[in-house]
Amino acid sequence: MSDVENGTKGNTGDFAFPKSSSTTPRQKKKRVRPLNPNNDGGAKFIIALLAGAGAAFLLALLLIMSRLESQEFENGLLNSNVGGAQGVDDTLYEEQQEMGGVLPLPKGQREQQVLQQQKNQQQIATERQSKLLEKIKMTKLINEDKMNRFNRMFGANPLDPVMKDANEELGRMQGVLEGKQKNEKPMEHNKLDLHQQLVDAVQKEEDEKTKRKEARKKELGIVDDAADEDAPHLKPHFPPLPPHTMSVDLFGEQIITDTLSHNKPTMAGIIAILQRFLQNLHQFLKDHRDSKAPTVINEYFALVTKYLVPFEDAYRDKPIFPIREDGSIFMSLGAYRDHLLGETLRQAFKNAASPDKLFVGAVVQNCFGIDVTCRTGVEVKGTDANGNPITKISDRDPDVNGIEQFCEDPEYTKYCDSGQIRALYVNETESNGPTTARYFASKLWGGETYFLQADAHLRFAPEWDRLYTEEAKAAKSYPKAVLSAYPPGFSEGDPPYKGGTTGTRLCTCEFSKSDVEHHIIRINTGETCGAHADAPTQIAYIAAGFFFARAEFLTDVPFDPFLPWCFMGEEIALSLRAWTHGWDIYAPRKNLIAHQYRPGRMGLPKFWENTGRVFGRPGPGFNTQLQSISLKRVKYMVGYKDTTKESLEDLGHSVVLTDFQHYGPGETRTMEEFLEHVNIDIENEKCGNIKWCNKCLLN
Numbered sequence: 001m002s003d004v005e006n007g008t009k010g011n012t013g014d015f016a017f018p019k020s021s022s023t024t025p026r027q028k029k030k031r032v033r034p035l036n037p038n039n040d041g042g043a044k045f046i047i048a049l050l051a052g053a054g055a056a057f058l059l060a061l062l063l064i065m066s067r068l069e070s071q072e073f074e075n076g077l078l079n080s081n082v083g084g085a086q087g088v089d090d091t092l093y094e095e096q097q098e099m100g101g102v103l104p105l106p107k108g109q110r111e112q113q114v115l116q117q118q119k120n121q122q123q124i125a126t127e128r129q130s131k132l133l134e135k136i137k138m139t140k141l142i143n144e145d146k147m148n149r150f151n152r153m154f155g156a157n158p159l160d161p162v163m164k165d166a167n168e169e170l171g172r173m174q175g176v177l178e179g180k181q182k183n184e185k186p187m188e189h190n191k192l193d194l195h196q197q198l199v200d201a202v203q204k205e206e207d208e209k210t211k212r213k214e215a216r217k218k219e220l221g222i223v224d225d226a227a228d229e230d231a232p233h234l235k236p237h238f239p240p241l242p243p244h245t246m247s248v249d250l251f252g253e254q255i256i257t258d259t260l261s262h263n264k265p266t267m268a269g270i271i272a273i274l275q276r277f278l279q280n281l282h283q284f285l286k287d288h289r290d291s292k293a294p295t296v297i298n299e300y301f302a303l304v305t306k307y308l309v310p311f312e313d314a315y316r317d318k319p320i321f322p323i324r325e326d327g328s329i330f331m332s333l334g335a336y337r338d339h340l341l342g343e344t345l346r347q348a349f350k351n352a353a354s355p356d357k358l359f360v361g362a363v364v365q366n367c368f369g370i371d372v373t374c375r376t377g378v379e380v381k382g383t384d385a386n387g388n389p390i391t392k393i394s395d396r397d398p399d400v401n402g403i404e405q406f407c408e409d410p411e412y413t414k415y416c417d418s419g420q421i422r423a424l425y426v427n428e429t430e431s432n433g434p435t436t437a438r439y440f441a442s443k444l445w446g447g448e449t450y451f452l453q454a455d456a457h458l459r460f461a462p463e464w465d466r467l468y469t470e471e472a473k474a475a476k477s478y479p480k481a482v483l484s485a486y487p488p489g490f491s492e493g494d495p496p497y498k499g500g501t502t503g504t505r506l507c508t509c510e511f512s513k514s515d516v517e518h519h520i521i522r523i524n525t526g527e528t529c530g531a532h533a534d535a536p537t538q539i540a541y542i543a544a545g546f547f548f549a550r551a552e553f554l555t556d557v558p559f560d561p562f563l564p565w566c567f568m569g570e571e572i573a574l575s576l577r578a579w580t581h582g583w584d585i586y587a588p589r590k591n592l593i594a595h596q597y598r599p600g601r602m603g604l605p606k607f608w609e610n611t612g613r614v615f616g617r618p619g620p621g622f623n624t625q626l627q628s629i630s631l632k633r634v635k636y637m638v639g640y641k642d643t644t645k646e647s648l649e650d651l652g653h654s655v656v657l658t659d660f661q662h663y664g665p666g667e668t669r670t671m672e673e674f675l676e677h678v679n680i681d682i683e684n685e686k687c688g689n690i691k692w693c694n695k696c697l698l699n
């Protein structure tokens with residue numbers, strides 16, 4: 001059973017909305033380690049670009065002001081002691097006299113007036129000089145402090161020379177105003193072109209990145225640049241770090257327009273579309289904190305229709321990118337506050353036969369500590385006198401970022417630099433379950449040959465990628481074959497995983513008796529056939545925690561964006577949709593990955609705990625209400641007798657059928673044929689024995 005079924009995709013912590021989804025995460029009681037010096041610098045460069053460009057802009061404004069005022073000061077216009085102000089006043093008075101504009105004053109009164117004017121000018125000049133000096137000094141201190149802190153956290157960055165020159169210019173202006181230094185050159189010949197220096201820094205970073213890329217290609221024996229032409233998602237490259245970097249901030253709104261309207265999809269454009277949805281979801285959750293469950297569902301479906309459906313429609317029934325026939329694999333990972341994400345990535349690349357053909361799309365749903373207190377899950381602290389568990393939820397530090405752990409590792413940095421790691425960051429407060437996370441992750445696919453969906457806490461056998469590819473090709477129904485299984489378990493202290501044990505077969509099901517799960521169909525394992533068979537044989541169901549197929553699966557069976565707050569039901573829906581679209585499901589003969597199963601006693605956060613806090617109703621109750629409505633979409637698909645179109649209309653829940661024609665059963669086989677195929681009696685809610693599956697009779 002996948003971790004999704006074990007409830008590890010949840011959130012804790014008293015809910016408070018972040019001020020901005022792009023706010024830099026605050027770390028509590030946790031020191032940030034410097035980026036490895038061998039890193040490409042993409043992440044730190046982006047931070048430097050955003051922070052440095054803003055600082056450079058403010059410095060440029062202040063430099064213009066300081067130059068003008070310091071030059072005025074030097075020329076005597078701000079200091080009557082050097083004759084400037086008095087000379088101007090006298091000249092104006094004499095001109096007005098000649099024109100008859102003023103009456104001559106007695107000499108004593110005129111001298112008194114000039115003296116008062118001189119005094120006023122001196123006072124104004126002194127105040128302006130003092131204020132300007134304070135501004136310059138404060139700006140220098142703040143700038144130096146920020147850049148020093150940045151360098152301690154991330155190392156040297158390409159904008160250091162720009163900021164250094166700006167600070168030196170401020171120092172020169174300070175010297176002029178304090179009378180310690182003369183302005184040696186006219187202002188127009190002493191201009192500091194911060195914009196050009198910024199452009200030069202960007203170009204230098206790009207040149208260095210190109211050199212590293214060319215060196216890597218030479219190492220791999222790649223002669224031409226065809227790889228870039230076959231991978232349009234790499235242009236422009238969206239960096240996996242730092243978290244909450246906004247794609248439109250880097251590339252502009254046109255990146256969305258091109259992806260939606262001009263048939264020019266890029267990974268950066270797709271991420272921008274998903275980020276825009278998440279920003280609006282953030283406001284949606286604030287606006288509906290006190291709303292009832294039906295209202296929340298109705299308005300959420302409207303939000304999806306507005307921001308995600310146009311993207312869905314733009315690439316309906318066709319792949320977003322051309323499928324590359326190079327044997328590449330895309331691994332979809334939905335990670336909820338997962339401390340093993342970084343190690344999972346290391347294991348996947350370390351044990352891959354062709355790591356340069358492995359691409360990852362990770363949806364990182366973390367508590368980043370942005371205006372919210374991070375919490376644990378329900379932890380068992382002991383037992384009371386009657387033997388009942390004593391539980392507690394505690395404050396905790398922000399979650400570790402597995403992407404950062406992986407990309408900072410010198411052995412794996414190159415995969416982040418090359419665009420093989422794609423990350424979408426989701427604040428825990430905007431997370432609403434595994435079905436939505438898997439939808440997001442599927443959109444990070446970039447044209448790879450194969451699609452692998454898995455959980456974010458796995459171990460991999462040596463050459464797992466080659467062996468799974470060969471196993472899929474060995475299936476009779478290939479290329480429309482799906483490999484799926486519940487992998488064996490592992491503990492964190494176990495020795496390196498070798499694989500090779502007999503694979504499980506998903507051949508049984510049951511109708512849940514839990515009121516929380518609303519009688520939804522749950523799948524499970526059946527009998528095993530051994531690894532001696534000549535080829536894989538068919539099974540009945542797909543496990544959401546692991547399946548492997550050619551990428552055409554994403555076109556035939558696109559992930560459904562209309563299943564929020566669902567914990568159960570995705571596996572029966574996925575199985576029915578795949579089979580009715582003409583895909584056959586197979587059990588791999590040998591296990592090549594292992595999965596950490598997570599019982600409740602581990603105290604890990606659950607997404608339904610997050611839902612309760614977001615809506616101001618702690619506990620799982622409100623998520624259960626929301627799930628009960630969303631699950632009607634799945635129950636209608638499977639044919640539950642109490643979930644018909646008419647009954648949904650009577651209950652006011654017809655919204656759950658939004659765009660159902662795109663995410664329901666296929667046309668190659670019917671829903672009724674599927675139920676007969678897997679021996680489900682939907683009328684009496686019973687699952688029968690599937691002989692062909694348990695006895696491995698169907699190739």
